[in-house]
Amino acid sequence: MEVSDLFLAPIYLMALYLVAYMVRPSVTNYFTKPFFFPALTLKFVGAVGLGLIYQFYYGGGDTFNYFYHTKVIHSAFDQSFSTGWKLLIDNGGDNDQTTAQYVGQMFWHQAGSSEFLLSRVAAFLGLFCFNNYTVIALLFASISFSGMWAMYMTFAKIRPQIYKQLAWAVFYVPSLFFWGSGLLKDSLCIGALGWLYYALYKGAIQRRAIVYCALIGGFAAYTLFNVKVYILLCFLPAALLWVFNETNARIKNQALRLVAKPLFLTLGAGLAFYAATNLTKGDDKYDVDKIGERSKITADYLYEQSVKQEGSGYYLGELDGSIGSMVKLAPQAIATSLYRPFLWEAHNPVMFLSSLEAGFFLFFTLRIFWRTGIGRTLSIISQTPVLLLCFVFALVFAASVGITSANFGTLVRYKIPMIPFYLAGLYILESMAAQPIQKGRQTMSQPHRPQLV
Numbered sequence: 001m002e003v004s005d006l007f008l009a010p011i012y013l014m015a016l017y018l019v020a021y022m023v024r025p026s027v028t029n030y031f032t033k034p035f036f037f038p039a040l041t042l043k044f045v046g047a048v049g050l051g052l053i054y055q056f057y058y059g060g061g062d063t064f065n066y067f068y069h070t071k072v073i074h075s076a077f078d079q080s081f082s083t084g085w086k087l088l089i090d091n092g093g094d095n096d097q098t099t100a101q102y103v104g105q106m107f108w109h110q111a112g113s114s115e116f117l118l119s120r121v122a123a124f125l126g127l128f129c130f131n132n133y134t135v136i137a138l139l140f141a142s143i144s145f146s147g148m149w150a151m152y153m154t155f156a157k158i159r160p161q162i163y164k165q166l167a168w169a170v171f172y173v174p175s176l177f178f179w180g181s182g183l184l185k186d187s188l189c190i191g192a193l194g195w196l197y198y199a200l201y202k203g204a205i206q207r208r209a210i211v212y213c214a215l216i217g218g219f220a221a222y223t224l225f226n227v228k229v230y231i232l233l234c235f236l237p238a239a240l241l242w243v244f245n246e247t248n249a250r251i252k253n254q255a256l257r258l259v260a261k262p263l264f265l266t267l268g269a270g271l272a273f274y275a276a277t278n279l280t281k282g283d284d285k286y287d288v289d290k291i292g293e294r295s296k297i298t299a300d301y302l303y304e305q306s307v308k309q310e311g312s313g314y315y316l317g318e319l320d321g322s323i324g325s326m327v328k329l330a331p332q333a334i335a336t337s338l339y340r341p342f343l344w345e346a347h348n349p350v351m352f353l354s355s356l357e358a359g360f361f362l363f364f365t366l367r368i369f370w371r372t373g374i375g376r377t378l379s380i381i382s383q384t385p386v387l388l389l390c391f392v393f394a395l396v397f398a399a400s401v402g403i404t405s406a407n408f409g410t411l412v413r414y415k416i417p418m419i420p421f422y423l424a425g426l427y428i429l430e431s432m433a434a435q436p437i438q439k440g441r442q443t444m445s446q447p448h449r450p451q452l453v
Contacts, residue, residue: 155424
């Protein structure tokens, strides 16, 4: 961060608020309008706060590595527009003499590198703001917010009775607005995930604006595929299960519905398997045939680095590089991702905040099981398609990041895509479990049910 940030950031911040003010009437209503600007403000606070934490607490890190690459790309624009454009659009190949001196300055310049892709996105945004770090971070926060608002509106449409609680689940969790707002891959991914969720609901379930939703959903999936494909791999099976369950529930004939359900589930499982085995085929990191081996390498490396630096590492058990060993460790990994670090495992302020979040998740989950009962809780989940989506995705994702992270500092960042789905699922489950009591009261006073667009 430089002195120019103090002058440019307020100007662009006002411009972004002005754009948001003009957009708000078309994406809110009476019930959701009060959450719009507070949620956006938290995203801006998170974007600026992340930069300050990395600069003054960590002394550097990924966000400034991305910005370093954007500066190299912009220095190429200073030489000539065509040179900078080559780096921005086609990587400017290693054998290209006009870009060779700039490629040599980069340590993330590899074909298909998601890190370099993010740097190019940041460099493109930098063209409109004098390549200023804080402004670029604010623009990333705005992109992330757009997807998260789409996610919130989808949840609120599905369960409008608890639109306030859903706003807390999507916007007000500290990890979400901190790690999911600045110049990091996580910001683009959480935004893309929100748009994909919105597009599936509106296009595949409501069957409205199908072409528009196909374009939005396709671009969101493409973003996830190129930035963090494992998010897409974890989300697709749960999403297909959700769509097929919703489609099956609309069949009025009970006999036909009973016949169609296994067919839908088989088709969904087949599509999910095809996606998992073909989307990453040949990828060194995420090919299904290599994923066990890569998970072991990543987990061992992060744990060793954590031990060397006396960091917040954790050990789940022995990984031998096979899928079987990952499945064996999955229950511990899920519990770790959702409910750890515990308070006594927090060794710094960031981990302390994360431990408070994890403690709340644990308390909330246990309270629902205690009040509703294990059997009825599982019954409600199995009969409610959106709850299956939330919890299947959250559990699969929690297992994958819990196994590979091996460090609470890394885990805090990696697990944010599942947080709004898990927490929203808990709120929806709690609301549905209380329905019999509410229905009894409605005979006296029919409470108003908000209708959300």
